[in-house]
């Protein structure tokens with residue numbers, strides 16, 4: 001094994017140049033030149049290359065094409081003549097993806113010898129091997145991300161077995177596609193592909209779609225998805241080669257498809273990383289305990305950030321993890337403890353699934369009031385023929401303080417942000433009802449849910465506009 005040319009150890013080595021690694025790099029660069037960032041495989045981040053951005057680009061095309069189904073009702077003719085040119089849709093996805101990747105590459109292009117391509121393996125808490133070359137270092141930031149989980153035996157289906165790593169590279173898709181797994185990624189992709197006109201059959205062992213906790217919301221979402229695709233929930237999917245394609249079976253259900261997308265979750269890239277050399281206990285997944293407020297592993301000068309720690313595999317959390325790790329790596333003896341943001345999760349299906357704040361399972365239901373609204377009769381949603389879905393808000397019975405929310409609601413991403421702001425600012429239901437609600441907006445639906453919660457809370461002051469009640473006219477709600 002060769003040695004890094006410098007005799008002095010590095011101040012830090014960042015393993016992984018994804019969102020978490022780049023956020024760490026931004027902080028590290030402010031304080032030292034004695035660092036290295038190592039990345040195995042393509043640079044450019046999972047988010048830009050194969051994650052958030054290409055998936056959302058695909059979803060935009062899908063939703064635009066799907067709107068043709070309401071054109072007649074809106075008085076617009078000729079929808080039957082519209083077609084989705086799947087190769088052209090995928091070409092645009094890749095073109096835009098390339099622009100996003102180029103932006104991510106800019107963050108490391110000027111690093112010179114501090115930018116190292118190769119596979120990093122820990123040799124202990126103060127040394128890292130990169131493809132046979134040893135780097136001694138005062139601290140280590142591990143930000144190795146995650147990868148799609150695919151059963152080994154399914155790899156035999158070759159290029160017909162897709163994951164998000166390969167999906168956007170396809171010249172075309174379908175026409176018959178199975179999506180296995182209905183977590184956030186499975187729900188987004190199966191709906192997008194169905195909306196682009198492919199025959200989609202989706203399979204899930206879990207009742208809960210995209211992690212929805214409320215059973216009524218889940219049932220509403222399942223019914224909406226079933227109107228757009230075949231959805232089988234329950235038994236695990238089995239695959240076998242048959243004449244004409246791949247047969248996917250689940251219990252009594254069978255379908256033959258041209259391609260299968262495995263959307264069965266992601267596993268942290270911690271295998272073969274050498275975590276066992278750190279000398280700390282590892283759980284049954286091989287994961288050490290990581291403090292979510294410092295990102296530190298025990299009291300070692302080693303930090304684990306982003307999807308690799310499996311805490312909250314979302315982009316803004318990965319960026320925060322990386323920021324915290326980057327701030328703390330150079331002062332590992334006295335790490336700063338960071339207060340984390342209010343939990344916020346958004347699934348870009350339609351209606352949007354979103355969750356804010358405390359999880360339903362963690363709330364004391366006896367001490368919680370629930371306010372709800374159905375969007376089926378909501379004024380603004382009706383004008384757009386997007387009157388589907390429902391929203392719940394949860395508030396503390398004693399204080400009226402908003403605890404969280406869950407929804408599948410039209411354009412729910414925006415309401416989810418408003419609600420996250422409210423939860424983080426510790427606002428009450430009455431505080432929120434005292435805010436302006438413009439007319440006619442989808443947020444008026446949120447106000448209906450808040451009013452529903454307010455009815456179950458002690459009455460506010462009469463002089464307070466928060467006590468304004470609904471007039472009972474659907475166009476106004």
Ligand SMILES: Cc1cc2nc3c(=O)[nH]c(=O)nc-3n(C[C@H](O)[C@H](O)[C@H](O)COP(=O)(O)OP(=O)(O)OC[C@H]3O[C@@H](n4cnc5c(N)ncnc54)[C@H](O)[C@@H]3O)c2cc1C
Nearest residue numbers: 016018019020040046051052120144145306307313314315
């Ligand atoms: C299809 C899809 C859609 C998504 N949509 C959203 C969304 O809408 N919103 C959202 O918030 N999140 C979304 N996510 C999740 C989000 O993309 C991730 O949370 C985020 O990209 C994780 O960043 P990271 O830095 O932890 O990992 P990554 O960006 O994966 O970076 C890790 C890097 O480390 C490298 N590496 C791994 N092992 C080693 C090693 N041993 N040595 C050196 N380098 C190594 C990897 O090759 C990789 O380049 C989506 C993910 C996917 C797949």
